[in-house]
Amino acid sequence: MPERLSPEIEGQHIACDLILTEDLSGEDETETASLRQMSKEAERYITSFTWCDTVRASYFAGGVGGVFAIFFFYIRPARPEVDPWIWIVVGDIPSAYLPVSDCSSPSQVFDTYVSGMNRWVESARLGRDASEEPNMPPVNVPATPEWAQELDKRLQVLNLVIRPVFRAESDTRNETIN
Numbered sequence: 001m002p003e004r005l006s007p008e009i010e011g012q013h014i015a016c017d018l019i020l021t022e023d024l025s026g027e028d029e030t031e032t033a034s035l036r037q038m039s040k041e042a043e044r045y046i047t048s049f050t051w052c053d054t055v056r057a058s059y060f061a062g063g064v065g066g067v068f069a070i071f072f073f074y075i076r077p078a079r080p081e082v083d084p085w086i087w088i089v090v091g092d093i094p095s096a097y098l099p100v101s102d103c104s105s106p107s108q109v110f111d112t113y114v115s116g117m118n119r120w121v122e123s124a125r126l127g128r129d130a131s132e133e134p135n136m137p138p139v140n141v142p143a144t145p146e147w148a149q150e151l152d153k154r155l156q157v158l159n160l161v162i163r164p165v166f167r168a169e170s171d172t173r174n175e176t177i178n
Contacts, residue, residue, distance in 0.1 A: 011074060011085025011100045018059035018072055026065050034065030042071040042088040045095045052086075053078040061106040067091050068162045070106050089113050093154050094139045107166040113137075114163075117155055124148035 021039045026032040039058065046052050053076040063069030068091035075084055083099035087109045096113055103109045116137040123130040124143040130136045141147045 007083040007085055007100050010104060011072075011083075014085070014100065014104060015057070015059050015072060015074065018061050021058040021060050021071065024060045031065035035060065035063070035069060038063070038065065038069045038090050039071060041095070042069070042073070042090045045090060046073050046075065046086060046088050046097060049097075051077055051079050051082045056084075061087070061109070062165055063091065064162060064165065068093060068158055070109050093117070093151070093158070094137075094141070096137050110158075110163065110166040114155055114158060117151060121148045121152045121155065124151075 021036075024032070024035055024039060026035050039060065043055055043058060047055060055073055055075055057074040059072040061070040061072050068089070071088045071090070073086045073088055075082075075086060077084055083101055085100035087098040087100065087103055087106075089096045089098075089109065094117070096116070098109055098112060103112050116135075117139070119133075120130045120136055120139050120143070123133055123136065125145050125148040127145065128143065130139065130143040139147075139151070141151075
């Protein structure tokens, strides 16, 4: 089994393949503005946590303006157990974060995010309090069947429209490695 890189080194390696958020541009001016707004939303989200002391750098990892985007943040953690590199997902869906120790590529972030949200949907459909279940992502809406249905619709759109964006990235990366 190959030895895993430290989160610090792994994050630096991943960031080399991404776009600094200040250099971010979409397919047109409207998408560029939307993606830049999403970048600000992602930064507000990560800095809302007490474990994030400050943002050192941020990168765009992929997405579609106004719908779904993944950003990669290099932070100064306020606590030693927190990874300095964190993935942030924002858009027309619940925001979430994943440490680099959980995902090493944007396509893994996408898959992990969708999987976690699908688990939340199933739990909420059953009327369970998802916040009390192990390994359940936090979602900032009540765990009700109505919200489960709403999130499920959005996840279906992500799978149809956004997944190909991250599959193409994964395929390109595999061609480079092989």
